[in-house]
Amino acid sequence: MLIALFPGDGIGPEIVAQAVRVLDALAIPGLTYEDGLVGGAAYKAVGHPLPPETLEIARRADAILFGAVGDPDCDALERHLRPEQAILGLRKALGLFSNLRPAKVFPELANESALRPEVASAIDLLIVRETNGDVYFGEKGFRTTADGLREGYDVMSYNEAEVRRIAHAGFQAARARRGKLCSVDKANVLETSQLWRDVVIEVSADYPDVALSHMYVDNAAMQLVRNPGQFDVIVTGNLFGDILSDQASMCVGSIGMLASATLNGTGQGLYEPIHGSAPDIAGTGKANPLATILSAAMMLRYSLNLPEQADRIETAVAKALADGARSPDLGGTMTTVEMGAAVLAVL
Amino acid sequence: MLIALFPGDGIGPEIVAQAVRVLDALAIPGLTYEDGLVGGAAYKAVGHPLPPETLEIARRADAILFGAVGDPDCDALERHLRPEQAILGLRKALGLFSNLRPAKVFPELANESALRPEVASAIDLLIVRETNGDVYFGEKGFRTTADGLREGYDVMSYNEAEVRRIAHAGFQAARARRGKLCSVDKANVLETSQLWRDVVIEVSADYPDVALSHMYVDNAAMQLVRNPGQFDVIVTGNLFGDILSDQASMCVGSIGMLASATLNGTGQGLYEPIHGSAPDIAGTGKANPLATILSAAMMLRYSLNLPEQADRIETAVAKALADGARSPDLGGTMTTVEMGAAVLAVL
Ligand SMILES: CC(C)[C@H](C(=O)O)[C@@H](O)C(=O)O
Ligand SMILES: CC(C)[C@H](C(=O)O)[C@@H](O)C(=O)O
Numbered sequence A, B: 001m002l003i004a005l006f007p008g009d010g011i012g013p014e015i016v017a018q019a020v021r022v023l024d025a026l027a028i029p030g031l032t033y034e035d036g037l038v039g040g041a042a043y044k045a046v047g048h049p050l051p052p053e054t055l056e057i058a059r060r061a062d063a064i065l066f067g068a069v070g071d072p073d074c075d076a077l078e079r080h081l082r083p084e085q086a087i088l089g090l091r092k093a094l095g096l097f098s099n100l101r102p103a104k105v106f107p108e109l110a111n112e113s114a115l116r117p118e119v120a121s122a123i124d125l126l127i128v129r130e131t132n133g134d135v136y137f138g139e140k141g142f143r144t145t146a147d148g149l150r151e152g153y154d155v156m157s158y159n160e161a162e163v164r165r166i167a168h169a170g171f172q173a174a175r176a177r178r179g180k181l182c183s184v185d186k187a188n189v190l191e192t193s194q195l196w197r198d199v200v201i202e203v204s205a206d207y208p209d210v211a212l213s214h215m216y217v218d219n220a221a222m223q224l225v226r227n228p229g230q231f232d233v234i235v236t237g238n239l240f241g242d243i244l245s246d247q248a249s250m251c252v253g254s255i256g257m258l259a260s261a262t263l264n265g266t267g268q269g270l271y272e273p274i275h276g277s278a279p280d281i282a283g284t285g286k287a288n289p290l291a292t293i294l295s296a297a298m299m300l301r302y303s304l305n306l307p308e309q310a311d312r313i314e315t316a317v318a319k320a321l322a323d324g325a326r327s328p329d330l331g332g333t334m335t336t337v338e339m340g341a342a343v344l345a346v347l
Helices: A012-025 A039-046 A052-060 A084-093 A107-112 A160-175 A191-204 A217-226 A238-252 A290-302 A307-322 A336-346 B012-026 B039-046 B052-060 B084-093 B107-112 B160-175 B191-204 B217-226 B238-252 B290-302 B307-322 B336-346
Strands: A002-008 A032-035 A063-068 A098-104 A124-130 A140-144 A150-159 A180-185 A211-216 A233-236 A259-263 A269-273 B002-008 B032-035 B063-068 B098-104 B124-130 B140-144 B150-159 B180-185 B211-216 B233-236 B259-263 B269-273
Touching: A002 A012, A002 A039, A002 A052, A012 A063, A012 A290, A012 A336, A032 A052, A039 A084, A052 A084, A063 A084, A063 A290, A084 A269, A098 A160, A098 A238, A107 A307, A124 A160, A124 A238, A140 B191, A150 A160, A150 A191, A150 B191, A160 A180, A160 A191, A160 A233, A180 A191, A180 A217, A180 A238, A191 A211, A191 B140, A191 B150, A211 A217, A217 A233, A217 A238, A217 B238, A233 A238, A238 B217, A238 B238, A259 A290, A269 A290, A290 A307, A290 A336, A307 A336, B002 B012, B002 B039, B002 B052, B012 B063, B012 B290, B012 B307, B012 B336, B032 B052, B039 B084, B052 B084, B063 B084, B063 B290, B084 B269, B098 B160, B098 B238, B107 B307, B124 B160, B124 B238, B150 B160, B150 B191, B160 B180, B160 B191, B160 B233, B180 B191, B180 B217, B180 B238, B191 B211, B211 B217, B217 B233, B217 B238, B233 B238, B259 B290, B269 B290, B290 B307, B290 B336, B307 B336
Parallel strands: A002 A032, A002 A063, A063 A269, A124 A233, A180 A211, A180 A233, B002 B032, B002 B063, B063 B269, B124 B233, B180 B211, B180 B233
Antiparallel strands: A098 A124, A098 A259, A140 A150, A150 B150, A259 A269, B098 B124, B098 B259, B140 B150, B259 B269
């Protein structure tokens, strides 16, 4: 089993290193690693945020453990050379269309949220975000209007096959959880959303055991603040999912704790913390590696079919927290390496 | 001065009636009203959510006081006949491009928010949302892909003139407040956003006294939860503004308190509460009319150039709240009419 390690920029290398320590401690037979350059680090080394060699490693791998990309030095580059293109390019090249972001409050951390503790502690939801289509990957560019004005444009679209496969992912996730699926769209304004809604309803016929509801994205953004505990699984498109999943993660409070998986149809997946590259604290030892360690657990569960090992990691993280392990983002003083050690100690 | 009264659906007529009582109490010389049908009510009466007669009244009026549209009976209609088309149609027909949504916590109501009181009470922001362009009004429809699949599509775009006028609105609003403007886009993915950002930066040259920053929409959705007190004025496009302004209003907590204005370049404006038609409580007297009363105050300020009268209303609402006026959404038992009376009593 080959794991591609793509640490990327900023705190990426530090947090991925801790996840690797944890994986090593599990002594999983046959697990091998291969390192690849992505993001600003790759641009600086070889002139492209997603070099062909990196893509090759990704294609060969069973799973990718990804740190973070983003580098202020690259802000002025043309879009196709910016660090973010690494993540967009990997999603597209490998067909990684199903981004899963669980948001749940660890009891010890309920006070980290800006929401009232009683609101925050009720959060236990999963956002299933489509990541291969929508306005992200449609035709886009600059043009001149009939009046000679500069105009930027991006075409939003979904076809029924794209919606169907992510709808199935949503229904299946809901079935494995509390049986509730909320599909979020803007069908009162967008034809893309109308097609989305129609297809989700068609797919729902296969899942009579799942309770399906629909919500407009503006209302969903309100409900995620007002009463996030009402949600089990949310399925939505690429753009709305980008916004809502970041919002939901902040409702949880401790963004340094949240993991994500992005899967294709073959079980291959990319695993990454939902936080960014945090260049301001890179190299200071202040980064919290737990989101990356929990992403490694998701990797064992979804791509490597090792659910018991995944459970071991998740239990160890919960125990380390209960024992008081706290990095600066959680109000403590432990370093990145000490946080990793705290998990290892429990394992 | 002609005010178009468009009460619309659900609780719309009840709340608009209270705002009219308040306006009447001010005995403003020369103020006249004309009623018009919009939304589901208009569809049921004459077959269209925005009949030509209504549009005529709107064109003649100095300002429109709008209740709410939305009627579950109309959910199955084709999109162009649904109640929401009234509001989209008015925005477009009258060129109402600048939607202003102040979000601020009344001290008495800081406990209504799902956010911690110390986070919520720091909120004092204004969202300036563009409402004439973006993916709302681009080419849209259904088509068949090369593989014979159904596809929905919507073209997102902004040209420089559209961005420039809303950017000016944002900078001017910031100048009249605390001098901070945050422009929200998704320039790391969208060319529409890249043009947006470029033009906002160009316009900023005219406002050296305003501190401009840029934020990606996903980060903005996070920051509005984590630390909404950091924002003064946010300027953004139609779609992102739809989502973020609803989110921000829910951060305030009492959505029954929030007013909005949508202006064109001539001072004409549409004024409406940000909440919806709430069909479930229509006719029960449970609706809170304060958001509509505060919208009437915005109308006096922005379209009728009567700032003192606007102040009088706003002060009266604050006083009524301080005196304990509470509708059910605010944890009280007062009816719609009693809430209106409480404001009148102070006036
Ligand atoms: C970096 C950016 C292009 C990306 C996205 O918008 O998808 C990120 O925000 C995410 O959510 O993974
Ligand atoms: C009703 C709907 C079309 C409208 C919008 O999306 O603009 C509403 O949500 C709003 O914000 O005024």
